[in-house]
Amino acid sequence: xxxxxxxxxxxxxxxxxxxxxxxxxxxxxxxxxxxxxxxxxxxxxxxxxxxxxxxxxxxxxxxxxxxxxxxxxxxxxxxxxxxxxxxxxxxxxxxxxxxxxxxxxxxxxxxxxxxxxxxxxxxxxx
Amino acid sequence: xxxxxxxxxxxxxxxxxxxxxxxxxxxxxxxxxxxxxxxxxxxxxxxxxxxxxxxxxxxxxxxxxxxxxxxxxxxxxxxxxxxxxxxxxxxxxxxxxxxxxxxxxxxxxxxxxxxxxxxxxxxxxxxxxxxxxxxxxxxxxxxxxxxxxxxxxxxxxxxxxxxxxxxxxxxxxxxxxxxxxxxxxxxxxxxxxxxxxxxxxxxxxxxxxxxxxxxxxxxxxxxxxxxxxxxxxxxxxxxxxxxxxxxxxxxxxxxxxxxxxxxxxxxxxxxxxxxxxxxxxxxxxxxxxxxxxxxxxxxxxxxxxxxxxxxxxxxxxxxxxxxxxxxxxxxxxxxxxxxxxxxxxxxxxxxxxxxxxxxxxxxxxxxxxxxxxxxxxxxxxxxxxxxxxxxxxxxxxxxxxxxxxxxxxxxxxxxxxxxxxxxxxxxxxxxxxxxxxxxxxxxxxxxxxxxxxxxxxxxxxxxxxxxxxxxxxxxxxxxxxxxxxxxxxxxxxxxxxxxxxxxxxxxxxxxxxxxxxxxxxxxxxxxxxxxxxxxxxxxxxxxxxxxxxxxxxxxxxxxxxxxxxxxxxxxxxxxxxxxxxxxxxxxxxxxxxxxxxxxxxxxxxxxxxxxxxxxxxxxxxxxxxxxxxxxxxxxxxxxxxxxxxxxxxxxxxxxxxxxxxxxxxxxxxxxxxxxxxxxxxxxxxxxxxxxxxxxxxxxxxxxxxxxxxxx
Numbered sequence: 001x002x003x004x005x006x007x008x009x010x011x012x013x014x015x016x017x018x019x020x021x022x023x024x025x026x027x028x029x030x031x032x033x034x035x036x037x038x039x040x041x042x043x044x045x046x047x048x049x050x051x052x053x054x055x056x057x058x059x060x061x062x063x064x065x066x067x068x069x070x071x072x073x074x075x076x077x078x079x080x081x082x083x084x085x086x087x088x089x090x091x092x093x094x095x096x097x098x099x100x101x102x103x104x105x106x107x108x109x110x111x112x113x114x115x116x117x118x119x120x121x122x123x124x125x126x
Numbered sequence: 127x128x129x130x131x132x133x134x135x136x137x138x139x140x141x142x143x144x145x146x147x148x149x150x151x152x153x154x155x156x157x158x159x160x161x162x163x164x165x166x167x168x169x170x171x172x173x174x175x176x177x178x179x180x181x182x183x184x185x186x187x188x189x190x191x192x193x194x195x196x197x198x199x200x201x202x203x204x205x206x207x208x209x210x211x212x213x214x215x216x217x218x219x220x221x222x223x224x225x226x227x228x229x230x231x232x233x234x235x236x237x238x239x240x241x242x243x244x245x246x247x248x249x250x251x252x253x254x255x256x257x258x259x260x261x262x263x264x265x266x267x268x269x270x271x272x273x274x275x276x277x278x279x280x281x282x283x284x285x286x287x288x289x290x291x292x293x294x295x296x297x298x299x300x301x302x303x304x305x306x307x308x309x310x311x312x313x314x315x316x317x318x319x320x321x322x323x324x325x326x327x328x329x330x331x332x333x334x335x336x337x338x339x340x341x342x343x344x345x346x347x348x349x350x351x352x353x354x355x356x357x358x359x360x361x362x363x364x365x366x367x368x369x370x371x372x373x374x375x376x377x378x379x380x381x382x383x384x385x386x387x388x389x390x391x392x393x394x395x396x397x398x399x400x401x402x403x404x405x406x407x408x409x410x411x412x413x414x415x416x417x418x419x420x421x422x423x424x425x426x427x428x429x430x431x432x433x434x435x436x437x438x439x440x441x442x443x444x445x446x447x448x449x450x451x452x453x454x455x456x457x458x459x460x461x462x463x464x465x466x467x468x469x470x471x472x473x474x475x476x477x478x479x480x481x482x483x484x485x486x487x488x489x490x491x492x493x494x495x496x497x498x499x500x501x502x503x504x505x506x507x508x509x510x511x512x513x514x515x516x517x518x519x520x521x522x523x524x525x526x527x528x529x530x531x532x533x534x535x536x537x538x539x540x541x542x543x544x545x546x547x548x549x550x551x552x553x554x555x556x557x558x559x560x561x562x563x564x565x566x567x568x569x570x571x572x573x574x575x576x577x578x579x580x581x582x583x584x585x586x587x588x589x590x591x592x593x594x595x596x597x598x599x600x601x602x603x604x605x606x607x608x609x610x611x612x613x614x615x616x617x618x619x620x621x622x623x624x625x626x627x628x629x630x631x632x633x634x635x636x637x638x639x640x641x642x643x644x645x646x647x648x649x650x651x652x653x654x655x656x657x658x659x660x661x662x663x664x665x666x667x668x669x670x671x672x673x674x675x676x677x678x679x680x681x682x683x684x685x686x687x688x689x690x691x692x693x694x695x696x697x698x699x700x701x702x703x704x705x706x707x708x709x710x711x712x713x714x715x716x717x718x719x720x721x722x723x724x725x726x727x728x729x730x731x732x733x734x735x736x737x738x739x740x741x742x743x744x745x746x747x748x749x750x751x752x753x754x755x756x757x758x759x760x761x762x763x764x765x766x767x768x769x770x771x772x773x774x775x776x777x778x779x780x781x782x783x784x785x786x787x788x789x790x791x792x793x794x795x796x797x798x799x800x801x802x803x804x805x806x807x808x809x810x811x812x813x814x815x816x817x818x819x820x821x822x823x824x825x826x827x828x829x830x831x832x833x834x835x836x837x
Contacts, residue, residue, distance in 0.1 A: 013617055015617065015618070019625060022628070023624065023628055026634070027633070111623060111627050112623075112624045113631055
């Protein structure tokens with residue numbers, strides 16, 4: 001069996017990140033969670049995740065900014081990002097797409113099983 | 127000079143005068159100008175015709191003769207044009223007029239030649255006139271024009287209003303008489319009998335014409351110059367009488383007493399000078415009157431003039447101050463009193479110190495009191511307040527229903543007394559000023575009332591605005607609250623959903639049946655909550671204007687199937703049978719998936735909750751003209767008729783709905799309506815209370831993306 005894939009969970013809401021940690025751990029992934037954008041950028045360098053679960057609304061640096069920076073850095077460009085948002089507006093989707101984010105879900109609409117399935121899909125493609 | 131000369135002079139004079147009057151009256155009317163030209167031409171003809179018959183130099187006579195023909199023609203032509211204006215304005219007969227102009231001109235020119243006018247020669251010491259060869263043309267065209275004039279006048283005498291008919295008849299009479307007699311006298315008789323004496327009577331005949339028109343003027347208001355004619359006649363007769371009174375004695379004196387005969391020239395000069403003197407007498411008199419007035423009468427004034435000034439000023443005043451100032455100015459200029467003071471009832475302070483005079487005035491019947499005439503005390507001198515000058519005149523300013531005040535005048539600076547003319551003037555002025563003051567006071571009242579009204583309205587408006595703002599703020603607060611609340615609720619909801627999901631899927635271990643059951647229930651409820659929160663969020667977005675729909679390819683049939691599945695558990699709980707026949711090959715539509723899903727879910731949800739234990743049918747289909755219909759037909763409680771129009775408004779709940787489902791928000795179908803409208807579709811809604819309802823939507827076929835979906 002391969003080494004566990006690493007997923008970085010970025011969300012300022014502890015409840016959310018705890019839940020995703022639980023889910024993904026059960027599904028067999030290694031996870032790490034941070035609660036703000038700066039730490040996220042630092043952790044990407046250190047932890048080198050295979051996928052990033054990124055919340056949009058965060059204080060100081062927003063999810064969009066993080067995605068932008070990651071997208072414009074060579075080493076991190078290839079890491080797939082799933083953005084989670086409490087909103088679902090089209091402008092936000094488009095903005096995410098501009099930063100190279102392919103997957104954008106609204107938290108309350110997507111259910112956990114689907115996310116897990118999606119993550120599997122993405123990582124198996126890599 | 128013979129009688130004929132006098133006739134000619136007289137006729138000329140009258141004709142030209144009438145013509146001038148008419149022009150002065152209205153110089154823009156073409157009819158008036160025609161009349162003027164006609165009368166001048168007639169006079170000119172009379173003169174030249176007469177002169178032609180006086181034997182002077184032969185060639186002069188010839189010229190006069192020719193001119194006579196010309197003027198006669200012009201006169202008739204002008205008369206023709208005049209008659210055209212008399213005809214009803216509808217038919218101007220312009221073609222006729224256009225034809226007659228060049229013909230007329232040609233003949234006028236010809237008239238001056240020998241072809242028509244002929245030659246003049248001496249035969250046996252008398253003048254002999256022969257006519258030219260083309261004189262027939264002249265006569266015929268004259269006759270033709272006269273015929274036209276007659277026709278026009280006849281037409282006018284039959285049409286038009288009573289006055290026009292009368293006038294036309296009169297003119298027709300005078301005209302025809304004059305013309306016929308004129309023709310006979312001037313042309314027919316001489317041509318036949320070769321005797322030109324009958325032409326002497328020509329001018330007389332014009333008198334007939336002129337008199338008839340004059341009569342028409344005086345009696346029937348033709349040209350409306352009756353007054354001018356009356357006055358001018360009087361003036362002319364005065365001048366003539368004066369001239370005669372002067373000239374006749376002078377002639378008699380020189381002829382019989384001094385035995386010198388006056389030459390024609392001197393007589394003419396005499397007449398002219400007399401007329402000039404008579405004319406300038408009146409204006410000269412007026413000038414000297416004014417001059418001596420300003421020398422002898424320092425305070426002479428023209429009462430009518432003063433009253434006119436006063437009226438002009440008062441008519442334009444609506445303010446008491448203005449009335450006071452302007453009338454003060456006029457009265458001071460007129461009388462030059464030592465002082466002038468207005469006392470107003472509306473300003474009681476001004477009455478202080480003037481009690482004495484006011485008391486006297488109160489018992490005085492007239493409105494103008496000369497202090498000197500009060501017989502009570504001799505040498506009585508009444509002083510006004512704060513003046514060291516005595517009051518000479520006290521005037522009461524009052525109308526029939528109101529006392530407005532008083533006007534006090536001091537003695538004249540010139541030292542002259544106030545006389546009866548002054549009294550009369552002051553009396554009239556007092557009345558006018560009183561009325562003006564009354565108006566001003568009433569005007570002020572109305573203004574005041576207006577201001578008060580306006581103030582009240584402004585205040586009420588301000589209050590209303592304040593209340594409005596408060597309501598708006600309240601509304602905003604409510605919307606903000608909903609927005610914030612729904613936002614905050616989403617995250618915990620997502621988490622609950624997440625964990626329950628994981629449990630249900632066995633991610634935390636296998637579950638027994640009961641555990642699974644419980645979790646299913648929890649799942650349903652959390653789904654409901656998510657839906658609710660989303661609805662509330664959408665409502666608040668609609669209010670704040672941040673609501674929008676997208677357009678993406680959407681498989682409606684699938685969505686409906688999904689939602690039916692999702693809600694099947696809930697339906698089973700309530701014993702409702704959901705029937706859905708998914709159509710084959712249903713086209714893909716451009717809709718907002720998330721929102722249309724909510725609408726579908728909402729309608730099905732409602733059907734489940736408001737039905738008794740029957741069934742609900744869900745339809746998705748294409749109509750004949752390729753419209754897309756989605757319907758949920760239930761056998762539920764239905765919507766009462768009086769609540770139908772409010773049904774789709776925010777937070778509205780029908781009474782029977784509130785009973786059936788106390789926890790409803792009233793938001794679902796409001797949102798559905800907004801979404802459907804934003805997507806460009808129509809609501810489908812029918813309902814019978816107690817029987818059932820149909821809810822749904824319809825889109826036109828332009829929503830279809832591909833004709834067939836890939837199943």
